[in-house]
Every structure is written in C-alpha cells, then in structure tokens.
Amino acid sequence: MKQPHSVGVAFSIPFSLFFFIITLAAAADISPGSTLKASNPNHTWTSPNTTFSLSFISDDGAAFFAAITYNGIPVWIAGASDPGGGASDSSASLQFLSDGNLRLVNGSSSSAVVWQSNTAGHGVSSAALHDSGNFVLRNATVSVWSTFDNPTDTILPSQNFTVNKVLRSGLYSCSLLSSGNLTLQWNNTILYWNLALNSSFHSNLTSPNLVLQSIGALSLHDQSLSRPVAMVYSSDYAEGSDIIRFLKLENDGNLRIYSSVKGTRTSIVRWVAVKDQCQVFGYCGNMADISPGSTLYASNPNQTWNSPNTTFSFGFISSGGGAAFFAAITYNGIPVWIAGASDPGGGASDSSASLQFLVDGNLRLVNGSSSTAVVWQSNTAGHGVSSAALHDSGNFVLRNATVSVWSTFDNPTDTILPSQNFTVNKALRSGLYSFSLLSFGNLTLKWNNTILYWNLALNSSFHSNLTSPNLVLQSIGALSLHDQSLSRPVAMVYSSDYAEGSDIIRFLKLENDGNLRIYSSVKGTKTSIVRWVAVKDQCQVFGYCGNMGICSYNDSKPICICPSMNFDPIDPKDSRKGCKRKMNIEDCPKNVTMLQLNHTEFLTYPPDIPSQIFFMSTSTSRLNCITSSPCIAATSLSDGTGRIYMKFPGFVSGYRSPTLPSTSFLKVCGPIIPSPSVSSPRRNDWRLHARIVLVVVIGTAVGFILLEAGLWLWCRRSSSSPKFGGFPDQYAFVEYESSAPVQFSYKELQCATKGFKEQLGKGGGLGAVYKGVIANGTVVAVKLLEGIEQGERQFKMEVATISSTHHLNLVRLIGFCSTGRHRLLVYEFMKDRSLDMFLFSSEEKSGKLLSWDCRFNIARGTARGIKYLHEECRDCIVHCDIKPENILLDENFNAKVSDFGLARLINPRNHRYRTLTSFRGNIGYLAPEWAANLPITSKADVYSYGIVLLEIVSGRRNFEFSWAYEEFERGNVMEIVDARLVDDHKADMEQVMRAIQVSFWCIQGEPSKRPTMGRVVQMLERIVEIEKPPAPKAVEEMSAIGTIVNGRNVERASSSLLRSEHKWSSDC
Template identity: 35%
Template sequence: MANRDDPVDGTGSQLSISKDGKLRLTNSAGITVWATRTAPSTTLESWKLQLQLQNTGNLVLNHSQNGVVWQSFDSPTDTLLPQQMLTRTSTLVSKLSKVDYSSGYYKLFFDNDNVLRLLYQGPVVSSLYWPDPELSDPGLAGRSMYNSSRAAVLNELGYLWSSDHLEILATDFGVKTHRRLTLDRDGNLRLYSLEAMNEGWDWVVTWQAVSDPCTIHGICGPNSFCSYDHASGRRCSCLQGFKIKDPTDWSFGCEAEFNIPCNQSHGKLSSFVQLSHFHFYGYDLEFLPNVTLQHCENKCLRACSCKGFQFVFKADYGGYLCYPKYELYNGQLTPNFEGDLYLRVPKAGFVYNKTLDAAESLLNCTAELSRKVRGTYENKTVKLLLWFVTAVGGLEVTCIFLVFLSLFMSSKNSDPVAEGHLLMSRFKRFKFSELKKATRGFVEVIGRGGGGVVYKGMLPDKRVAAIKRLDEAHQGEAEFLTEVNTIGRLNHMNLIDIWGFCAEGKHRLLVYEYMENGSLAEKLTSNELDWKKRFDIAVGTAKGLAYLHEECLEWVLHCDVKPHNILLDFNFQPKVADFGLSKLLNRGERDHSSFSKMRGTRGYMAPEWVYNRPITSKVDVYSYGIVVLEMVTGKSPTGTQHSSGGRGAKEHNSLDTLVRHADGREASRESWNIEEIVDPSMGGRYDSAKMELLLKVAWQCVAEDKDDRPTMTQVVEMLRCDEVN
C-alpha cells in the first residue's frame, strides 16, 4: 500500500509514469503524495518504461535498457508473498483495525542482532515479544545472531527460511497453493493457505508465531490483564480499582480510581492486595533473589514509584524472587503461573477482596442475603424507604453544591500544559521536588541548548539520568509537548531514550537516559575519536535519522542536527537527541510541509531555510552532511577549528570552501588531496578508503538543490555497502 496513513481521495487522484521516469501518485489537487525511488543521478525516459503486474503478485516498473527500476516486493506492507524477500531494509507493519488499514502497533523486522523479531510499538511504550523475551539468549529459541545477511523468504510449498536459522513449515506443507505470511492487527504473525470450501475459497491459518495470544505485548494496555480460553477466546479486564481509559482501544489500558500521595508518609498510607496467578512482564525497579515476602513488601513501600511487586518461587534459584514494578504492563491471568502479584492500594477507604484467585477474577456482585437478614429487611421496608427518600434529597443538594465548587476550583487552578500532556503521553511523571533532589539542587551541568540546561542526576531507583530543565522564556506548552510526544513515538537504538517528565507550575523538565561520553561536539575537541569511531558515529547517526524520516509510524524532521545533539554512550555509539525543534509530519505533508519560523543552528542549516523553499527531510540530510565533514576535517562550520596546526591550515581547505565546492561532485578524487582534508589530530592514522567514502557521502548530502541529495536511507545503504564489500 502506497501512502497508507494518508490515503488519497477517490475522485481526481492519479497513478502515472512521470517524465523523469518515476511512478507517481498524485491527489485531486495534483500534489505528489508518493513516488518511486531511483538513484539521485538516474534519469530514465518515460517512453521506455513499462508497468507490469506479475503472476507472483509483484508490481514491477521495467526499463527497456536498465531492467527493473522499482518493484512492490521491495516495499511490503503487512504481508509477504511467496518469493518476496524480507531484508534488513524492509519491515512488515500491521494494520490498525479490521477496517482501518493505516499503520498499526506491531512490526516484524530484523533487529540489530540479526534476529527476526516482533515488536509492539504502541501509544504508550514499546517492547519486543517474539522470540520469547524471557529467554536471555535467542539461541535458546533456536535462533542465530551470527549471520548478518538478514533475509527471509517464503515459498509456494509452505516453507519459510530466515537467515537467523528460523524455519517454518505450514501444516499443509508440500501442497502447491496460494499462500501469504501476514502480520495481523492483533500482533500475531500467521501463515495462510488458500483452500477450497463448500461455498468457494477461503484463507486458512496453517502456522502462527504465538500460540497464547495473551503473551503478545500491548494487547490490553497498562493496569489491565489478559485472559484466554478456547471457548470465549481472549478478553481484557481492568484490575480492580482501575477503569478503562478508552473503550474503543484497549492498548491505552486502564487508569486508577484511587490515589496514593507521594510524600514522606506514602509508605504508611498504602498496603497490598494479593492477586494469585497474575503475571506482569517487565518494567522492574530491580531484581531481588532469595528474599522473604516481608522484605519484598518493604522494598516496594520505600519506593514512591512502586505500583506493586511480583513474587515468584523458582527452584533454579532455590527460593523466592522479588520484582518491584514501576509500571504494570503485559498482564496475564494464567492458572499455571506459580507466582502472585501484590498490588499496591490505599490502606484506607478502599474495598477489595483479600485474595483474588484465577477462578475469582470476575466480580460476583449478587451476594445472597440470609433468611434472617431478609426477614428483617421485609419488616422494615416502609420505614427504610422514608429515611431513604429524605437522605437522597439532602444528598442531592450537597452534591450539586460540591460539583459547582469543584468545577470552579479546577478551572481556577488547573495546569493546562500538564493536563494536555497527560492526555498525550504516558511517561513517568516526576514532581519538581523529586528532580531537584535528584540533581542536588541543579548543580552539575552536563549540557546546554535546545531551550534549556541539562543536569546530571540520580533518580530514586538509583538510575543515573540526564535531566533537562527547559527555560521559562523559551519553553511554552507547544514546544514542551512537541519534544515529549515526538520522542514517545520513537524506538531505535540510535535515538535517545526518555524516561519521564515534570510539568508542575512554571517548571518543565525532561528526564533522559544518561550518556557517559557526552556529546560529539565535546569529543571532537578532545582528540579521543580515532577514524573508526568517527566512521561508526556517522553510520549510527544516519540510521537514527533514517528511522525518523522513513521507518517510524510518523515522519519526524529533527531540524537541528549538529554535534551537540549527537550523544555518545559508554561504547561511543551515537544517539540522536534534543527534539525540541522537531517537526512531526503527516504522511501527506512529505513534499510540501510548512513551518512558521526558521529552525536550526547557523552553519548547519540547509539553503531552503534562507531562500524560503519547501522544507522536507532533506534539511536534515544537509545538516548531517555538514556534521560528517566536520568529523572528517576537524573544522566547524561556525568558524572554529577543533584541532590546530598541520596541513589542514591551508585556506582552500576550510569547511566553508569544501561545502561551496562540493555541489554533488566527487571532489575527493579530482580536486583534493585526502591528506590535506582529514583532521590532522588523527596524525595520519586512518583508513583512506573509509575517509574518502565519508567525504563522498557528505558532499552529496550538502548539495545546493535538495533533489540532488540522497535520502538518509540511501546514505545508510552507501555506508553499509562498504562494510559488506
């Protein structure tokens, strides 16, 4: 499906082969909403092209001289057909519902460990669930991480092979029939065969990845649990004390009808209710082996963020295991599970069954009165009715008064920013006092920019975090919600991970994972980056940006790609950060997005900003090219030089001159001496071929015309192609 998340209207839309040799989909206004990709330098005559639908189901655009220009098999949606290859650059994404074919919450792809996996990427959180995540090593599931080819293919006989050693046989293997492998909207991967029935033909399931549908993550959302039996199928239910958040979408889960204040006495205000055979996967504050129930309970009581704990007996460990939970996701009610969940609830004013077994998971609200009580009730019916009418009348007056008072106070004291955010995001919400304590009063500054200062802090659960305090002068509701909700939709190893936020009064803070090696900008001035680290940083950054532009469920423009916003972990792996200036695009806006103001940093901004041209993902490509040139040459586009001395001091070798002479030409081989360009701080110790490749890619990225620049996906392919060779 082309343009599945913003389909064109049914009247006036057109699919055609354009004069530049591309297959284009235009809407009724004549705006291109989708087009096939060809190499930037390739120009094909349209009269030599032919569009053909093959018997395999592949839609192919052929050129009489160059062969296959584009084929639909390279861009699967939620289904693989026989002979169609799933590769490291392609994914399957489920549809949202039975009638809504837009991108859903589930994804089949090859992970960075070369294993074919299923991922839940929902409105709240993301997590892998197949192969079984409780298996620490994919090898225990029969998978291999040691084949980097990343390919999977299905044949007509019902056999699927994957490079990670996964092999699938349909129950009707050997029969030659029509087949399809589909990632269904419920998150299960199924193999279907077309079989003849009494009343025609129908698709029959001949294999599925997950046998128990309740083990699929995200099915029921937070604070709820999934139960399954063959008679009634799968069902979702809220934990007692919680109510469903969105009746139309269980992925949003349930919200609490009670509140436990987070203060010095919070441990004294709460208790626990035992839920037998309830299993909640993940989101552990810590892992405590061989402890008593009392010890586990005390641990949870001391942590304000603890919502309960899992208490399980494991013979392998020779005792009980304790898992305090800061969130309750992926809940299952499984009679065979030998463990209990102890749910944290208010100590007073909360009615709850002391023990809830599997057989008691549904409330029984029809308790039978004893004969004695029933007789007393019947003898006093008239008197009780009179008292009841009087009491209800007084109660109504009181309630009306309290409702009006509550509405007045909430309209007067509500924080619209915080309330709006709670509707849009599901991160952990911190109090300002918590983060002030975590940072010891905001004393250790580790970064600046993007409208705020970043401090190092220690969270209550002992995790080291980067806490960004946004400036009051620059930080309004729109910018805050943009940054929080943009990052909340994303899941990639080369993007920074956000843990929580604070929206309290005038305070706006974001809590990120802490990156041990700081920013790329810092390391470029410290001479700690050899040529290999620089090359790996270029590849990782390109992967992160490619995900933003083309792989995530929404298209995101970063708009401020620079070394300060590329952070490095303990192993110098890059993570793109600071989405304060990002732009979340609808799929139909890809080629004609509009911005209310200029965004970015001087020296890294694409010419489109200056000349008021349409802003697309190519602005990030340009900024990325500048960053790569900066890493290779050691020179900043803002005029500073990261390293001094050496051959690089020649004027014609300045970064500005390199950019002006680039214009899409491979100057590395024609006009420049590589030794005069590369950062002298590396002392001549580098791989010339790798540096030339980086220069070649960077020069294409900084082309004046955006149409001459590659996409970030093409950049990744160019850099990874060198790895393969």
C-alpha cells in the first residue's frame, strides 16, 4: 500500500484539473416537464458514462426516496436534511417543472410537496446529471442550483465543501469552520469530534474549501495556501484506477471515507473519524422521556430510572445498615452522583424518602411526602422543563422542548465521568474537601475551602493564553485540559491502565479522605480499582486525622493516633475525627509544658505559611511557644536554617514518619503521659526478644528465613534509639522543603539493601544501584558511588544543590550517606526500569512495545526535565550523561531523568577523563565538544537528547543520523520510524515528523546552532514552528573518543586531551 508519511503534507494536484473534468462530463439536457415516478424504479436520469443515476429507491417498499446513486449506493437524497428525511410514498414523483423548480411530491397535488429546490423564476432552462455525480439546474449560461452546492450526507470527489455548507444525518452534522477545522456535532450543540488544521495556517485562511480527491486524500484549499493541505488519507490512498471514493456522515454520527469498485454494489470503509464509536455523543440515544409526575421511593430500591443501555441507573441506595438513604446515579452499583451530597446533610434521607419529578419542572428529594421536609432540589420550577432523561454517558438531564435546563454533569458532587466538562466555576466536594480547576489551568485540592494542600500546575507556557479552560476525563484514562487557545488538549494525568481494555469505564472521584483518584471498573462487575492517586502520601492530606490527630503508617496503611495520653480521641470508633485535650490549657496556667514529638511535622500549607514562619533555634522556639499564650504548637525543620512554624488556635494537622527531619512541640497540661504508640526501651526489648524467639522457631523449618531475619535483628540492635520507627534521634539534613533528603548511616543502608543484595543496574560509571526498603516501608534505589574523593562538607553542598530540584520528570532524591569514605545516594524507586529496556528489546522480551503516543510522552517529559535542570534551577545543572539508561519510567510510563548533578561530584580537574572513561560504551551520546576539548555547556546535553530522541523514533541504538537525514531529505520518513510501529494506526505522523526535525536540530555539530532545551520543549509542543534543519555534520572527533576510551592505556592514549586544563563552563 502506498502510504503517505505525515498528516499535513501538502498536495500539488492542481485544482483546475477537477474543473476540467467536470466541464467535460456534462450529460444530455433534461428538459423542463420531465418526471420520475416511484412506481417505475427503472425510469432514471443517468450520467453520460452511466456511473451515477437519479431515480427512486426503497428499502422496504413503504417509503420511497428520490436519490442519486452510485452502483446502487445512495450519495444524495432529496429532502434528506429535512425533518421527514425526504421519505415519500409509492405515488410520489420527482418533477422538473416548466417554471424551473425541481420538486418531490406525494401523488400529483402541489399541496403534498415533500421537498423542492425553490428555483422557480430563476430562468432555469435545463438540467443534467454530470459524470461527477453532480445534478445541476442551469439557465442559458450558468448553474443556478446543484446537489454539490446542497449536500445531504455525502461528499463526492471534486465536490467543494465550504464553510456555509453542512452534512446532516439525523441529529448529527458535519461542518467546516472558518479556522479550517472539521467538526462533528450532535443536535447542533455538542461538539464531539474536531480535526484541527496545523496552527500555522489558522490566521491566514480567507475562504477555506474542503475537497475529497479521487485518490483518497481529504484536502483543504484556500487562496492563502500555495497548494492544498491534506488533512485525512484513506487507507487505500492512491490505489486502483477503477475506484470511486466518497465521504459519508452516517446516522450513527460517524464520518467515514468509503471505497467502491466500479461495477460492484459494495463499499469498504477506508477511514473513520471517531475510532471508538462509543465516543460519538448520543450514539445509544436517550432513554424514553421521564414525564413530570414520576417518582422514585426509598422503600422500593428495585424501582429505578435507567439509561438506554442500562449502564447507569438512578435510584435509592442505603448505607449504615439501612439507616440512611441516598438518591444516587450508580454504575455497576457504584455511586457516581448523589443528590444533595455537597449540602451539609450530605443528601441523607430516611426510609420514607422519595425523589419527585414535579409537574412544575422541579426535581426534589423529600422525607415523606411533605414539602417542608425537602432534603434537596434542582430549583428548576418555572423554567419550562417538560421531560427528563438519563443518558448513556451517566448524565441526568432536565430539559424543555429544545435544550437542557439542568443536568448532573453541570452540577457534579464528588465524581467526574468520561465526556463530562469540568469548568472553572465547578467543584467536587466530599466532606470538608474540595477539588477545583483554576482559571490558569491548575488543578487544586483544598481543605475547608482555605488550605491548599495539592496543586498540579499546567506547563507555564500555556498559562497566559487560557481563556475558558475545561477539564475532561477521556474514556481511555487521560485527564486532559481543553481551551480555545490550545491547538489540542493537554494531558495532565494518565491512569495506570491508560488505553487498555474496551469494556472499562473510568471515573475521577474525590473521596472523604481528601484524596483524588481515578478508578477503573469493568462493565458487569461491582468492583473498581484505583489507577491514579493525586496525593501519593496520604498523610500529606491536611486534616486527614482531624484536629490534633497525628497521621502515621502501620505497614503501608495510614493510621491516626493522638499525640500522647494527654489526649483522648473525639470518637473512639473513628480515629479520623481527631483528638481533644483531657485538660484544657486554660485550666492549668501554672502547669503548662511542651510535649516533644520527634520526626513529626504539623502540616503548614498556603495560605498559612507567611503568617506562621519564624526564624529561631529549636530550644528558643520551644520557649517562645510556651510563653506565648496564642501559640499552641510549633514545628522546627531541623535543617540549620532556624526556620520554625508556629501554630495558633485553630486546626492542627500532624504527620509522623521516621524520614521526616522535623521536631514538633505541642502545648499540654503536665505531666506528660507518653503514648503507647511510642515504644519505651523496656517494651522495645520485650518486642525484640519475642521476635528472636519467633525467628528461631521458624528457622528450624526454613533456614533461609532465619538468615534474613538475623540480618534484620542485627540492624535493629545496632540502633540506639527507642523512638518511633527505630531511627536515630539526630539526622543531619542538608535542606528541607516538602521532601528533603535524609542523611542515613552506612549501616542503615546496608540493612535496607540486605547487604547490597539486589542489584538493579550498573548505574553508569559512578557506581551500581541496589534495591532497598527503608524503615518506614518505602522502596528505594540506593546508588553506591565509586571514586568520589570529595570531603564530607563539599559532598553535602553538592547534594544540597541536587536535592533542591523538584520536578515531575526528575527522579526524587530521598536521602544520602557520607559516612567515612562511603558516598551513597538514595532515590525513589522506579517500578518499570529504564527506557532502554523497552526501546531496544523486542516486544516479547520487554513485555510491552511502546506505542508512539507513549514514546512521544516520554520524549516530551524528558525534555521538560532537562529544561528544568538548565533553566529553572537556582544553579544551572548540566547532566553530562543523557542516555536511555538514565531515563527511568514510572508505573504510568512517565519519564523521569536520573543521575542528574552527578557530574558535580567529580573533581573538576579530572572531570573530562572521568566522563570519557566512566561512560564507556555510550560514546554515541557525547557531543563533539568533548573530543575537541571545548567548554562543556548545557548544549552538550541538548546534543545527547537529540540522539536519544532519534532512538525513540527509530527504536535503534546509536542510530546513524547521516543516513536518517538523507531519508528525511528524500521524504522517506517511514524508513526512519521503528518498523514495529507500522501497525500503530493511532500514531500521529505530524508528531513523528516534528520529533525527527527536532532531533536533527539538537545534533548540529556547532553548539550555537543547537536550540536550548526550553526551545526544544516549545517545538515538541507546537508552541513554535520548526524550520527545516540543516544536515548534521559528521564530526571526526567522535571517532577519536572511541579510540581513546577503548584503548588499553586510557591515560596514556592522548595526554593533550585528558591532561589538559579542564574547560568547564558553569554558564548554561
């Protein structure tokens, strides 16, 4: 099959050719007074080559249609866009009257007109059906009316489809916008498909015109364009000479290109607009209207209002053993909307409750039948509401004769469903928690409408342009942002099962624990699985354990405890409701003391930070709080900065973890009664002896378990601290923001890795990486650095720079070790390993072939991470070792750059030597300036990234870029693309082309010609246009590097290269 290389490639077929064909293909004139009759289907008006015919057709013999057909396939039907669809009876006739009007009537009566052309009095003297399929009414010189100018549901080759024309089929319509976008709408209101023209053309269009070319390309024409721009290709593009293709909007709401071989009566779909038919709005229709006066009763849970496909139901559900009832829309029994859930009562009603759709158009939930016991109502009385319906999308709508007046999608409670529009003025609520979309595109979680504890920011390049942002959860699992200023939606979140399964519904839910999650539920089951969570650490959710409560972990589950025995739980049955003092501070003015809580932080989020931050020593903060009557608690960050957070009367939310550097103090009435949750030495010894006995017993059966348990016990005994979590009292922290690195001892990391047992990878040339589990149960990756000769102070200073980086696409540094000569770094653990394991392995070996969408997201994420290091850090960080092995993937296949900042740990005097020798086998990623002994700047990383980007496209290691550029010049883009992606029909070829061009810009020989990483991100995200890149010049120095590194005596191979004064540039 001859397949085009990219969407948006221009065509050079002259438009005048189409006009020439049409001009030659005129039929013999049809004279006024001619008539076709439904009773004689063999009577037709035919084109000269007999390809097209105009006659009556019928499917069932009851309804007849005057239609133009090709091989018996209707391509135009008289009156198809009218309410009656052009249907007539067996007495119908199509009359070409002497006044020039063409009309379809039942019988012969002029009062039974089904459809007409309204061309009477316009001088029409003849008609003809052209070989193009265009039926024309004309006067002596020009066309007065034609089927091409009045399409119904089909576009034929050479037919001009302009902005003022519309294809219609039932409630669906297809239009061309003045911006060049092609759209599909339901009921002229719901836009469910939009094919955007490349943004570079938008501002220049004057009178866009869409044409289906006979070879299968749907192309856009305009006076401002030097040649047509192809927007769509049929899968049989440019194949066959006896094939006619046509574009058809069908009654299922989808737009398709069909191919039909001349002489046959069959047609084959060659392109479809909406790949997932269920994404077509209203495809399954609405349920039969629910009439005013209808009622649901809590006493009859089997009575429901259902969607047409029974996916969603509206009825009563109960909780608490039948004590409380809720009117809810459910999916597989899972509530996705609850009437009144956002109100103070949460929508709870009793067993006498009813949900009433009143004759005045109001929907209300009441206890009993009294209008005074209203629990919730829609407040739609007097708005002309005449019916209600539950859509297959899960949206319950109250509507008048023409439009929706009120809907659950416009009034969400705690859940967002696929296709639901979530705008700036809406909020999800669950208890004291709320989720909102801000006007500049950020997603936020708040407690009590005040404390902002989670904020997912949109890329800064989009902020200033947003006009009316709108969040949509796509059915495949991407949470994306839409806006008029964006050329395409921006995905902000992906579920872990993104694009998997066809029988799965996903929903976004704000739960009463203050966390936001994406769930997946297989149709037909009553279970749902968490596929994404906003706040990874549940204890970071403000107020999770209530006022004065402390959140901690028992194994991997969050638990709520009181600070000490000086407090009682407010509700012994629900520890999340917080704690209260046994004696109020006001009642013991002479006996107030400060309870010390190690490894504990009282959470401080915006907007509290400015009013609560002070600078003083830990002891001073303790004294200051106890002597200040407004102060009730304080948190010292223990990072040497003297930063203290003071807490005043209000809500105090605590978090305890052995990895937290904070020490907190809480004002109580003495004496202090320790909490049993904090082990005393005696209790700790008792637990230790019990574990030893248990290990010995089990060890008699399983020797291997005894060996590992012995190692664990040795680690426990080595710790002198009896405090929570078994960590020492004093941790030396370099810098602390929300997740500062902990200073571990070498022995602690030895225990965490079980003696450096499970190696994850070589970790480049600076040391191996091992899997470990630290005391709080967090799985980590421990990098054992080799050959680092820095002193402890200098090492900590460099770690401080590394730890100050916080970005979605960078691996997070959890901690470090600088005991003696040992230098180790502790990182977050990445489940899915590094990019090279997926990119350069077969699908069978890797377990999953990376789709193009996944590859492009990885490329874009990697670019964003490097851009952050270069342009957004306090100190510019040049990575020096960008390669697939250092691009790690999380469970959602998000890219995270690792090993950044490690170049800073190498002595500058031998940096070049260490780089060349340590990264042996990765020479293909090093920029030419390494061999030329030139200053190393951020442009060296840009070069390495360009090589990686080319590998992402090609799926091949150290790809030969000179050959790739030659294929690019010839237009053979598919020769560069990974052969395993040939069947990836979802691949955006315009993205592929963009990635290839960006890679060629990045690998330019001269650093000054390479773009910055900020520019790279803009080019990948279509924020700026990409000029054609010049050919990358092969650099002889790269072969010199290979010779140097692979020689037997590296240091002696080239003294001029390795012993010269290192030219390191700190200026990015």
